[in-house]
Amino acid sequence: MEEPRRLKRTQIDSTAGAISGAISRTLTSPLDLIKIRFQVQLEPTMIDKNVYNHAPSKYTGILQASKVILKEESWRAFWRGNVPALLMVMPYTSIQFTVLHKLKTFATGSSNISDHIHTSPYISFISGALAGCAATVGSYPFDLLRTILASQGEPKVYPNMRSALIGILNTSGVRGLYAGLTPTLVEIVPYAGLHFGTYDTFKRWTLAWTRDKSSGVHVANDSLSSLQSFVCGFASGTCAKAVCHPLDVIKKRFQIKGLKRDPKYGAGIEPYAYKNMHDAIYKISYKEGWKGLYKGIFPSIVKAAPATAVTFVAFEYTSSWLESL
Incomplete structure (x- = not known):
């Protein structure tokens, strides 16, 4: 009896994770594209006298970037790379939530989700980090393809996902599909850990506050309302992204090294621009200022917070x- 219940729980986590990831990704695609454009832009967003490169930048703000992309590439550009993004995010969130539930079940000795709320922040952090690593490795090539298609601009280097895949395989082989995997894994450990750790913490606080407001009345199934889940997810997404954004910038730089974009988008990133993560941090800080590590932080947070909120809700x-079926 226990085995069928566990199998059903795994199927529910996997399916719900895939559906929630697809919904969240599609709704926030325009902000993700703008974020990527900022992250791969070598020129400083604002002229800084302490930075040696004073060339004007293509994008200077969220609104300005939106207008430029809409004018030059049409509204469809905001969903460019969404197909590989969905192919990435659906297995990613599916694997992530499934592994997360398995780890929390192992840690608590219970497969009941309501019991997982009471796990320590450390368990939530470690479970989230390990789940994030497993999901990243399983879906990484689609993340790479999404980044390349979203960052290339017009005229397109690759017209679609298939041509991008063939182009990468021809130039770099299978190994090229995992370019930037190391900084991605370094990023995902604190990001996923904070993502789930802070969500569980905010969720416990909200449940405790709700009980206090209800004079100690038990909250049904220890569950939150959709609005409460949204607020907790929004807060956890903001915290995680604000802390880990520099690592995301480095990841994007490694992912598009060697991509030949039109000169109007600024200087390109040469194939051997960065030797490793340490070298990338040094060169970005030296050539673009410390602000270079935070390029795209505003569209990133604007996107990550509601994306996380929508995913959890x-x-x-x-x-x-699915449990009621």
């Missing part, structure tokens, strides 16, 4: 619906 709603 969609996951919990879909999970509850």
Whole structure:
């Protein structure tokens, strides 16, 4: 009896994770594209006298970038790379939530989600970090393809995902599909850990506050309302992204090294621009200033916070619906 229940729980986590990831990714695609454009832009967003490179930048702000992309590439550009992004995020969130539940079940000795709320922040952090690593390795090539298609601009270097895949395999082989994997894994450990750790913490605080407001009345199934889940997810997404953004910038730089974009988008990133993560941090800081490590931070947070919120709300709603079937 226990085995079928575990199998059903795994299927629910996997399906709910895939659906919630797809919904969140599609809704926030325009902000993700703008974020990537900033991250791969070598020129300083604002002229800084302490930075040697004073060339004007293509994009200077979220609104300005939106207008330029809309004018030059049409509204469809905001969803460029969304197909590989969906192919990435659906297995990513599916694997992530499944592994997360397995790890919390192992740590607590219970497969009941309501019991997982009471796990320590350390367990939530470690479970989230390990789940993030597993999901990243399983879906990374699609993340790379998404980044390349979103950053290339017009005229396109690769017209679609298939041509990008063939181009990478021809020039770099299978290894090229994992360019930037190391900084990605270094990023995902604190990001996923903070992502789930802070969400669980905010969730416990909210449940405790709700009980206090209800004079100690038990909250049904220790569950949050959709609005409460959204607020907790919004807060956890903001915290995680604010801390880990520099690592995301480095990851994007490694992912598009050697991509030949039109000169109007600024200087390109040469194939051997960065030797390793340490070298990338040094060169970005030296050539673009410390602000270079935070390029795209505003669209990133604007995107990450609601994306995380939507993911958690969609996951919990879909999970509850599937359990009722």
